[in-house]
Amino acid sequence: MGKDLVLKQNTLPIPSLSDTDGLDSYIRFANSIPILSEEEEKELAKRLRYQNDIEAAQKMIMSHLRFVIKVARGFSGYGLPITDLIQEGNIGLMKAVKRFDPDMGVRLVSFAVHWVKAEMHEYILKNWRIVKIATTKSQRKLFFNLRSSKKRLGWFSDDEIQSVAKELGVKPETVLEMEKRMNAYDMAFDAPIEENDDERSFHPAMYLEDQSANPEQALAEEDFEQKTQEKLQAAIDKLDDRSKDIIMSRWFVDEKLTLHDLAAKHNVSAERIRQIEEAAMHKLKIAVLKL
Template sequence: MGKELVVKKNTLPIPALSDTDGLDSYIRFANSIPMLTEAEEKELAERLRYQQDIDAAQALIMAHLRFVIKVARGFSGYGLPITDLIQEGNIGLMKAVRRFDPEVGVRLVSFAVHWIKAEMHEYILKNWRIVKIATTKSQRKLFFNLRSSKKRFGWLNEEEIQDVAKELGVQPETVVEMEKRMNAYDMAFDAPIEEGDDAKAYHPSLYLEDQSRNPEALVEDDDFEQKTQIKLQEAIDELDERSRDIILSRWFSDEKATLHDLAAKYQISAERVRQLEESAMGRLKSSVAHL
């Protein structure tokens, strides 16, 4: 049994993708690798699947690097570095090679396209916006299909919204909401203020209030809590001795007593204990509610 194929980033001896020159070198390198014939591909895939031949896996991956570049160019309109898209696509290619079955009768490129695009989709959704615009499977499908539609239409009018909703099988309101998210832009929360008398700044830190740390609200909350505790204690003290013991044993003790425990203690039924507890709780709630 040979070594197991493990998918990792940056494991292939290929040129770096860190800059433009690196990208050009990478593309030339990928295009210089001969494409495999169907027979060659099947032989390599069989060696990988049945003999765990890592060299065969590498040969399959290297021969399809050019296809990853082609797919990555199709996603270039999202404003993300194509080098990053290629790297993510290569991860998808490696996953596809690991799962490819030569006995199915399809070429690797047809099988791998799903895995390559899936990795690129995930990368785009994670990085296209600081605030994630699509989290569910249906939202992701709508995101990519709607972006494709907007390339044809631009801003959608009411008729186009209805057409897109019908085509994608979603509600028109869902299309409108996704379009709003897609056309929103990211803004720094506390961007530096430009110097000059006429300079204006509109970043969120200047107009968004943090109500959670409002001193007035904190004092009011603390005062209300103290009054509630005092009122609750007074209400408990006003209960008869048995009802008070039931409430304290059932709600305020570290080791809470059961209905049967209290029934045995007072030699009454568990149902009677429950009735006393319910009556006492009603009086406590009524006392606290009048604050």
């Protein structure tokens, strides 16, 4: 089979999944497609594998759309749109069809179940919470096994924790930690301000210390800045006219003059302007830093 074979869902003539009516039409369409016999499936798989026959691949995919729907319904308890789960599952089905070997001696549905569930698992873990609750392979396995093991609403009892831990081969503390993550909910760090003061919502950002709300520090900084400005202005006034003009032209105007501009203005070299500027800046620093 050619390495450049790419299967895309939008190349298949199937109804849209964009709305509820589309979902109903899609399910009716998927159920109307005949299930392939073992001989038909094997023949199509050979055509795809050895002849790179895209039409054969599409027939195999479309005959298994109902299988993806069935798997997606099994993950409906996560609060995610079933249409999205079906789309992700179809991606897994396409990957399975592309890799299916007709000489393996198994039906496509048995081979594809891993690929279909893997895509749905990945989608659920990425979208079920803003903060990921399962990142490692073992955590992902525990997450889905724990969901399927939970027979009722509410927290596990101690006996249930011990039973699940034994069944999954993990420590009870691991089961308890994952259950805490699963029962947690997302909260906006900085929620919008409520217009009604009587209905305030407390969010994490409200518990942070406001470092800027220090009246004493703010007053001290304002006083220091004011005194610094007064010292600077007084120091500038004590400069000779040429030094004052150079400093003002180089530092206190929007359109600053270059050393060469000032050299031409005062009829000296640019190096001399630099020396005068440096000496004036030194005087200003001393005046400002002086207690």
